[in-house]
Amino acid sequence: MTPGREVQVRLFEGDREVLRPLFREADDSEQGIDAYLPLGDIFVAEESGEVVGQLQLVGEGEEVELKSMAVAEERRGGGVGRMLVAAALRSCRERGVRRITVSTAAADTGNLRFYQRQGFRMLSIERDVFGPEAGYPDGIVIDGIPLRDRVWLDQEL
């Protein structure tokens, strides 16, 4: 983040296709993105009018899923992700949500660290979900770990 420039989080109401590149940062499956891009609410973080991050919440009632989030590569590590999660949790509490879930690849230890630092706790593991039938090409490796299994985390609000 550039010092002196303010980041603001707001609900996104424009054409979601402009956010597709950010969604791709969070998910290698175009098939998956096509299915959930239209759903739920999307928060964006903006710096000087430019979108630098997004977070999507899907679900109604007392339980919602943090379905996708990404921060532009050059802005990572500067607190934008933390701001987006804080805004999403605040909005969930305001509308009476009691529990928020999120999933990420078991191979992505950076994301597991990030979500736990935002208050999420490990819940369960789904094995072998990241395969060609779900739109993930064979052979994806993250930090030397094959992309195979999904970890679910949750947080009571």
Ligand SMILES: CC(C)(COP(=O)(O)OP(=O)(O)OC[C@H]1O[C@@H](n2cnc3c(N)ncnc32)[C@H](O)[C@@H]1OP(=O)(O)O)[C@@H](O)C(=O)NCCC(=O)NCCS
């Ligand atoms: C995960 C992601 C959204 C975090 O956003 P961010 O703006 O970089 O996160 P922040 O700067 O707010 O990070 C908050 C803390 O988590 C740490 N952190 C964030 N991402 C991390 C990572 N990949 N590995 C290790 N630590 C990480 C930060 O260092 C920071 O630590 P601090 O509390 O000591 O300052 C961002 O890394 C990203 O867009 N990744 C690619 C897309 C993706 O994988 N999305 C998630 C799919 S499930």
